[in-house]
Amino acid sequence: MAELNTGDGGGGKGGKVRSKKQSSKVDLTAMVDLAFLLITFFMLTTSLSKPQSMDLSLPDKDPIKDEIPVKVDENRTMTVMLDEGNKIVYYMGLLATPIAGPKDIAYGKDGIRKELLKRKKTVLEYSAAKGKPKQGIIVIIKPTKKSNYKNLVDILDEMAITGVDTYAIVPEFTPEETKLLDKK
Amino acid sequence: MAKIKMKKKSTSTDMTAMCDVAFLLLTFFILTATAKVPEALPVDMPSSVAQTKLPDTDLAIITVGKDKDGKSKVFFDIKGREIRKRTLEGMGAKFGVTFSEDDKTKFSLMDDFGVPVANLKDIIAMKASDRTKANQPGIPIDSLDNQLKEWLLVSRRAAIDLDDKELQIAIKGDAKEEYPQIKKIMDILQDQKINSFNLVTGMRGRDF
Numbered sequence: 001m002a003e004l005n006t007g008d009g010g011g012g013k014g015g016k017v018r019s020k021k022q023s024s025k026v027d028l029t030a031m032v033d034l035a036f037l038l039i040t041f042f043m044l045t046t047s048l049s050k051p052q053s054m055d056l057s058l059p060d061k062d063p064i065k066d067e068i069p070v071k072v073d074e075n076r077t078m079t080v081m082l083d084e085g086n087k088i089v090y091y092m093g094l095l096a097t098p099i100a101g102p103k104d105i106a107y108g109k110d111g112i113r114k115e116l117l118k119r120k121k122t123v124l125e126y127s128a129a130k131g132k133p134k135q136g137i138i139v140i141i142k143p144t145k146k147s148n149y150k151n152l153v154d155i156l157d158e159m160a161i162t163g164v165d166t167y168a169i170v171p172e173f174t175p176e177e178t179k180l181l182d183k184k
Numbered sequence: 185m186a187k188i189k190m191k192k193k194s195t196s197t198d199m200t201a202m203c204d205v206a207f208l209l210l211t212f213f214i215l216t217a218t219a220k221v222p223e224a225l226p227v228d229m230p231s232s233v234a235q236t237k238l239p240d241t242d243l244a245i246i247t248v249g250k251d252k253d254g255k256s257k258v259f260f261d262i263k264g265r266e267i268r269k270r271t272l273e274g275m276g277a278k279f280g281v282t283f284s285e286d287d288k289t290k291f292s293l294m295d296d297f298g299v300p301v302a303n304l305k306d307i308i309a310m311k312a313s314d315r316t317k318a319n320q321p322g323i324p325i326d327s328l329d330n331q332l333k334e335w336l337l338v339s340r341r342a343a344i345d346l347d348d349k350e351l352q353i354a355i356k357g358d359a360k361e362e363y364p365q366i367k368k369i370m371d372i373l374q375d376q377k378i379n380s381f382n383l384v385t386g387m388r389g390r391d392f
Contacts, residue, residue, distance in 0.1 A: 027196070028199030028203045032199050032206050035203065035206035035207050035210050042210065042213035043213055046213060046216065051229065051384050051385070051386065052235065052238075052385050052386065052387050053234060053382040053384050053385065054232050054234040055380065055381075055382055056383055058380070059379065060377070109391065144363070147363045148362055148363060149248075149357040149361040149362075149366050150359035153230040153385055154230065156383075157233055160232070160234065
């Protein structure tokens with residue numbers, strides 16, 4: 001397959017000196033070999049995509065003095081507790097008089113996302129009926145000590161997907177909530 | 185009678201086009217290449233739908249993960265050579281360790297590390313391939329000896345001095361890392377009034 005012109009075939013038998021016709025073909029096999037070798041090397045050693053990053057802004061830790069704590073309508077709050085074993089327990093409103101739940105739910109599009117979208121809609125309707133149509137749902141995320149980092153990122157991701165703007169990460173549990181989680 | 189002559193086909197193929205393609209790809213890969221560096225603490229990041237990319241400069245990455253024995257460790261990495269140099273100077277002054285000019289240059293070229301400041305010299309002296317095998321103990325983050333806090337303070341100051349920019353902080357956590365450990369890091373950040381930071385994640389679609 002390699003074809004390199006190597007001079008003339010027959011010996012020149014005196015007479016005319018003919019200029020040899022040089023073939024313009026060069027064997028590129030070796031070059032292609034080399035190129036592919038390098039391609040393979042670069043493909044394997046590069047990390048093509050830069051990692052993504054998720055912005056997370058937390059409220060100031062030290063509360064400003066003289067600040068009046070904002071009272072939030074319990075009809076708008078949804079509490080999401082991240083339990084161990086990739087489970088979520090959620091309820092709407094207050095735990096003593098919940099509008100919905102407390103109920104176990106899974107991560108992903110058939111679990112918490114469906115519920116979030118549904119709740120978001122009902123809260124908007126509720127706010128509109130009250131005459132404050134801009135007030136959306138407030139989600140309180142409570143990661144337990146046994147939940148892992150993936151759970152946290154997953155739930156924050158759900159917030160981004162469902163378009164819930166108001167959420168807070170609160171790793172504090174009331175005694176009732178602890179009891180509820182322990183029962184399971 | 186005419187003999188049927190079998191045409192002798194040449195076995196050589198024209199490689200020009202193939203060569204063209206190969207070099208085109210090669211050029212592409214060379215230009216887009218950023219060398220993959222072996223991490224001192226490999227972590228398996230959780231994925232998210234977030235689209236924002238991490239900046240290349242003025243960035244500090246706190247890696248939280250578990251080593252082979254299941255122990256939680258914290259590693260620290262700063263992007264940008266000048267900031268690294270300045271940070272090392274500052275840390276040396278704070279902890280009474282003197283770093284030579286050679287150490288600083290070496291430190292500016294290395295990646296993440298996870299040792300107390302006292303042992304940093306040994307890590308700097310190591311070869312890059314040995315650093316990943318060195319089984320670094322992680323940066324102390326206890327309330328008694330909170331070196332991560334110092335690293336953050338010094339590096340942020342360095343970033344402001346050099347580039348007049350606030351250092352961005354990113355947390356790169358292992359998916360299996362327990363929440364309290366992450367919370368501890370967030371608390372350290374919040375103690376310094378860093379209320380906005382990034383979580384490094386992988387990529388995934390919305391359909392999961």
